[in-house]
Amino acid sequence: MTAKDQRVAVLMGTRDGAAFIGEQLESLFAQSWPAVDLWVSDDGSTDATVAIVEAWRSRWNKGSLTLVDGPRKGFAANFRSMVIDPRIDADYYAFCDQDDVWEPDRLESAIRWMEGEDIDMPLLFCSRTATISQTGIPAGYSPLFRRPPSFRNALVQSIAGGNTMLFNRKARDLLAKASARTEFVSHDWWAYLIVTAAGGKVRYEPRPLVRYRQHAANLVGANVSWKARLSRLGRLFQGQFATWTDSNLRGLAVNRDLIARDAALCLRLFIRARKGSTFRRFSLLGKSGVYRQTLMGTLGLYLAFLSRRI
Template structure:
């Protein structure tokens, strides 16, 4: 409601909340009207599918689609800034704006900013790392239409990572904004927390080693192979080589990964990646 961009409609997918969420939603629906504030029942398949299904349910009458979580505090120029970026791309090319976040505590006190990623977004990065939270993402209509091709019977680990993978796979545009456009509230109940601090980063990297990361990649690749999207020839080769490398012996694995040039956004992350490669945890 405080956005400098005033042409918007809110769609809320309530995925089975049992607290006072619906009362709050109905208050705003009465305030803004049912046409501008639409409440929808979620699919009951977890947070990732709640977002993805909502993209389809809200229809194709809009030029841009922005995700929001209940913890976000949007900066007033969030929509106008992202639209300014996305409008510079061809409207028929799937494009996504995303970026860094400013981190605040439960009382709104500034804690710092999420890590600044300086390496270019790419499919080589997307296969092994998600660079931005869904709460920073805005898709153009072409991007939304591609994500709507997600097969309904696959497991999606996280909607933001999935979007990064799909849009880069087909040769779409990803714009990563180093200037935060949201205050991302941190508290003990966050489903997915920030990457703030060395301890938090170490925990993220250590997650490469416990088997979860390999399982997540398996799920992402399975979903991508089932999706009806046109992966570019170059990225199809990368995907096939990536799969071959993951299933090869140690020396061939190291050779293929080095030849592929896959990377994470930080030096610590890349070091963790190569440890995972050696230990076959990828």
């Protein structure tokens, strides 16, 4: 099967993105992978976003370009609507933000890795990101993670942005089934959770394949400075992380039938670790084997557990 026979569905969520979406569309058009169907779910833009996308219809010769109305319930619900949409059919699927810039081999690098893996297994590819300013000036990189991706990590950390993710048909089928049963906090964390929970395989690519644009309207900030990292770690102690974790656990609870045996054991220990005495919490958390990607993050996790902030 040639590259032209293997289609990628790019799932782009938009809302008032006129300022930067043109540059992103140019980078999608410049992808080395030849067969790309673009699905754009617009979540109620009041600027020229829709007009810019419409203007690309006649130019988009890599495949189809489909524009749909989003649910208008936030970015996570917008991506969820595309994950569960039965009209979207492809060999591979990639999440896409409206204001990034993709490297030309963003799609091909992920697909080439998947071609060497078991196609009957849910596969998810993600990568590090480079950060650029509003005007496109390089501003740094997301942290370089070295510990292996796994469900034990996914329970307490989202390893990469959805804008770097590509997944195969098996993973999409899994995500669609799981997502139809529940809502979620963030599509990227949910994808990482469900794929690893079901025994799928995740590849974290250390080479940045996406340039993430940092600007005032971003929904989620870049994690590139020590200040930003400390801010995120601080959420462990402010209750926000506990709220997110509660949401993830509710989603996993209604998808018990999709969870592999090893992941289910880890999950039970993690849930039990959130209750009881200090010693019990510490002991069960250790037995669960959960970890964050950095030593500082893991230490913060344990401290938050012991102080009952999770």
